[in-house]
Amino acid sequence: MMQIRLTVLGPRESGPASSPHAPVPSADVQVSAPVGTTLGAVAAALAGAVGARPGARGGRSATHVHLYAGEQRLDERALLGHPPLVDGAVLRLDEPDVGYAPPAPDVTALHVVGGPDAGGIHLLHPGRVLVGRSAEADVPVDDPDVSRFHLVLQVGADGSVTVADTGSTNGTALDGALVGPEARPLPPGALLTLGESALRLVPGGPAAVPETVPDGQGQLQLTVRPAVAVPLGRTASGTGAVTPAAAAGESRAPLTARARGLLGRRRSAVPAASTAHRSGPADSGRWPDPAELLLTALGPGPRLWERSPEHPDALTVRLGTRGGRPLTLSLREAGSLGLAGPRPRLLGLARALVAQLAVLHAPGALELVLVAADGGRSADARVEDWSWLPWLPHVRPGHGQPCRLLTGFDADQALARLDELLPDSPFRVTAAAPTVVVVDGDPGSAPAREVLAALVAHGPARGVHVLALAEHADLLPHGLGATAAVTGDVGTLLTVERPAGFGSPAASGHHRAAPEHELVEGVALDAVSAGWAGRLARALAPLREPDGQRRAGRGALPESARLLDVLSLGQVTPAQVAERWAEQTVPSGAGPQALVGVDRDGPCGLDLGGHLLIGGGPGSGRTELLRALLASLAVAHRPDRLGLLLIEGRPPQDPARGLAPATELPHVIGLVTAEEEAAAAAALEAELDRRAELLGERSFSAWHAERAISTRLTPPRLPADDYPQRAAVLAVAQSQLPHLVVAVDDCDAVRSPALLAALEAVAERGPRLGVRLVLTTSRPETLSGTALDEAAGVRVALRSEDARATALVLQAEDAAPWSAEELPGRAWVRHPDGGVTAFQAARITGRIPRTATQRPTVTPLDWTTAGDPPTSRPLRELGNGPTDLALLASALQRATDTSAVSPLPALF
Numbered sequence: 001m002m003q004i005r006l007t008v009l010g011p012r013e014s015g016p017a018s019s020p021h022a023p024v025p026s027a028d029v030q031v032s033a034p035v036g037t038t039l040g041a042v043a044a045a046l047a048g049a050v051g052a053r054p055g056a057r058g059g060r061s062a063t064h065v066h067l068y069a070g071e072q073r074l075d076e077r078a079l080l081g082h083p084p085l086v087d088g089a090v091l092r093l094d095e096p097d098v099g100y101a102p103p104a105p106d107v108t109a110l111h112v113v114g115g116p117d118a119g120g121i122h123l124l125h126p127g128r129v130l131v132g133r134s135a136e137a138d139v140p141v142d143d144p145d146v147s148r149f150h151l152v153l154q155v156g157a158d159g160s161v162t163v164a165d166t167g168s169t170n171g172t173a174l175d176g177a178l179v180g181p182e183a184r185p186l187p188p189g190a191l192l193t194l195g196e197s198a199l200r201l202v203p204g205g206p207a208a209v210p211e212t213v214p215d216g217q218g219q220l221q222l223t224v225r226p227a228v229a230v231p232l233g234r235t236a237s238g239t240g241a242v243t244p245a246a247a248a249g250e251s252r253a254p255l256t257a258r259a260r261g262l263l264g265r266r267r268s269a270v271p272a273a274s275t276a277h278r279s280g281p282a283d284s285g286r287w288p289d290p291a292e293l294l295l296t297a298l299g300p301g302p303r304l305w306e307r308s309p310e311h312p313d314a315l316t317v318r319l320g321t322r323g324g325r326p327l328t329l330s331l332r333e334a335g336s337l338g339l340a341g342p343r344p345r346l347l348g349l350a351r352a353l354v355a356q357l358a359v360l361h362a363p364g365a366l367e368l369v370l371v372a373a374d375g376g377r378s379a380d381a382r383v384e385d386w387s388w389l390p391w392l393p394h395v396r397p398g399h400g401q402p403c404r405l406l407t408g409f410d411a412d413q414a415l416a417r418l419d420e421l422l423p424d425s426p427f428r429v430t431a432a433a434p435t436v437v438v439v440d441g442d443p444g445s446a447p448a449r450e451v452l453a454a455l456v457a458h459g460p461a462r463g464v465h466v467l468a469l470a471e472h473a474d475l476l477p478h479g480l481g482a483t484a485a486v487t488g489d490v491g492t493l494l495t496v497e498r499p500a501g502f503g504s505p506a507a508s509g510h511h512r513a514a515p516e517h518e519l520v521e522g523v524a525l526d527a528v529s530a531g532w533a534g535r536l537a538r539a540l541a542p543l544r545e546p547d548g549q550r551r552a553g554r555g556a557l558p559e560s561a562r563l564l565d566v567l568s569l570g571q572v573t574p575a576q577v578a579e580r581w582a583e584q585t586v587p588s589g590a591g592p593q594a595l596v597g598v599d600r601d602g603p604c605g606l607d608l609g610g611h612l613l614i615g616g617g618p619g620s621g622r623t624e625l626l627r628a629l630l631a632s633l634a635v636a637h638r639p640d641r642l643g644l645l646l647i648e649g650r651p652p653q654d655p656a657r658g659l660a661p662a663t664e665l666p667h668v669i670g671l672v673t674a675e676e677e678a679a680a681a682a683a684l685e686a687e688l689d690r691r692a693e694l695l696g697e698r699s700f701s702a703w704h705a706e707r708a709i710s711t712r713l714t715p716p717r718l719p720a721d722d723y724p725q726r727a728a729v730l731a732v733a734q735s736q737l738p739h740l741v742v743a744v745d746d747c748d749a750v751r752s753p754a755l756l757a758a759l760e761a762v763a764e765r766g767p768r769l770g771v772r773l774v775l776t777t778s779r780p781e782t783l784s785g786t787a788l789d790e791a792a793g794v795r796v797a798l799r800s801e802d803a804r805a806t807a808l809v810l811q812a813e814d815a816a817p818w819s820a821e822e823l824p825g826r827a828w829v830r831h832p833d834g835g836v837t838a839f840q841a842a843r844i845t846g847r848i849p850r851t852a853t854q855r856p857t858v859t860p861l862d863w864t865t866a867g868d869p870p871t872s873r874p875l876r877e878l879g880n881g882p883t884d885l886a887l888l889a890s891a892l893q894r895a896t897d898t899s900a901v902s903p904l905p906a907l908f
């Protein structure tokens, strides 16, 4: 099933009162659907999500819902998961959505490149274009210092543009020179300043080459491209924040200086002219303005995700401009940043900063966490303020954090998110990428405040950077490395306090016990609207890094997985299985391999080079993992090359819940019942001896290298009860040396001394002879110190109430970092090299999903619960059809028959 998140915009209320500015109903939904589902299958449900009843309006009937993506009318046969129906898509009911059309690249545009309402991209078509604060303006700019109708552009048919001031209060400057009521030519690249806003005329250019490949499941993979060269003029010493002068001096084309008068004497006199350089959009330089950011996300453009953690400008954000030059701040150098000032401007600034981080750093290079749990504001208000952010791909849990998104909209979620960032958290063990945690106001509880204080103090050294927001500077957490406070009559300026000597090579090499701070005043801040941020985040939502460039350890663990999917055996036909077997080469000394689940990098296996121990509490999924392992081994190895001997230490009351279902696998050479324990023990020991004799001095692989394995051997009929004779016959009949896996469920409950002795013999002698143990236990303390425990090279800990049990299984001093989540099948594995990774074991005895799960569903997205731990509801069993294991076993049996492979005879 693929899952894509969409926004549906409803039809505007019809009737005489309807105006182009009337609010449009909108809903964020999640669509779950099998690959190959068409839009038509969910169209009615999408319409329903915005309260539209099919047939309620002309054009829409019970069967026909008209949906548009931008201006494009969508065919109902369009496939979900393919562009434009990808994650983050915005669909509109009944009418084209002009506002969401991607900007045509070949048309000259006016970009709002700085100021309190930055980021706008307005295409200029021939005619008269009014720019002003009024919503009625052709180019509205929500800047208090901009007049309602501030200036007018005249766009000629040939693309030439002139500008004239319409008698604005604060004046207009063109590249620093005052513009009067007479029209003056506005050349491409020129910068217009009005109020605290800066606008640039950007000529059209050729369309960007698409750089993504759809995966058909709602995501777009970026194509591999050469690493972006670091712009000239930068050296390693330039990694810090940069002074405005340095920024301008180092960018390839200095950004245009703004008229100083506009900064100092707003609302009064006309600005004095100053000399200015002009820079074209192609080289807008080191610190992209909000409009360029949006284009980069929509393209996606070549600057998308350009900053690796090693990039000199990694984690450096542009706060605004001063004297027309970008003022930046490096989170790496400052450690943390506080933003203070009246909301909405504060939010606008925060959005601009987070947008820069998300556009310039790939999800593998930067993790974003949102904490918006301040009890002083209603939950609805908090979600409304931040609902744009969860669309960013950087907010997905990449280290197994128990949540769907790294968000904290209530006190519990907030504390969980902050806890996860502490150094001893299991979720930071493999963290390679830095994290920026946005904390809006109070984090919601006293413990969370404590953790936040610790993160402010010690986080930066470990790559955790706090970006805190508060209405007043004195409400910010103490000890932040830098602050930016919104000031000015109308809240469009910033006063930035940051460590002194930022970015200067001399200072960064110099150790300061308590860094002095410097104040930078009169910074014209960059702020962007919520709509702008939502559009940018939705554009980034479907994007994924090219495979090879993803950092190890990224990607979330699924809540559950189906083994047949992990094995790519969705259809599970005998032919498919026979093909797998045919790929197999002669057994080697290395143990058999088996895929059993999914880790953060995709399907994952357990290495049976040695023995395997699986520990976990009641109902944690030990038996299921064992069955999955057996099934997976059976798919990977022909039944003449692998034998499976099954032992139940504590036979379950309902045999279907134990290992009995696995006996249908053609590889199984016995399920030992209580009465058979002694016999099984004898047969096992005999088998070890037989193998030792057969091998002599040779290793298992050397032996195999010496002889070709007969595939045409028919098993002889064996007398039923004469074990020694059977063993002898086996020895002759086999003249072959298959892998043998002895699987013992609940091995702590095995009571027969003979069987325990045989198992210990396997533990000791087995690996060299091609015999491996797979043991499960709910009481690892009873095994502690035994040969069975000590021999296990690969160790898996499923959930357990008892932290000591987990520590014993993983042979860790302290289990705290490794407590597995509630989910059945969620586990940590300790590899022979000592590394520990998390994975989700896959399911093999689930019932085949029948029609009910295959039906696409549309559910409202609720951001408030995205940060909750996944509920440990048992997987819903649908229908009473055969289990996946039964299906697989039957395919394996038929494959055995048709490929003339002879399964091994029973061991005893």
Ligand SMILES: Nc1ncnc2c1ncn2[C@@H]1O[C@H](COP(=O)(O)OP(=O)(O)OP(=O)(O)O)[C@@H](O)[C@H]1O
Binding pocket: 560, 561, 616, 617, 618, 619, 620, 621, 622, 623, 624, 625, 657, 778, 824, 825, 826, 840, 841, 842, 843, 874, 875
């Ligand atoms: N990998 C998994 N994915 C989803 N659900 C699972 C998984 N493994 C187990 N379960 C669910 O958890 C239940 C318990 O699993 P299982 O019987 O394997 O656990 P156990 O640890 O052997 O339990 P017990 O303590 O009863 O022996 C199963 O009925 C199944 O519904």
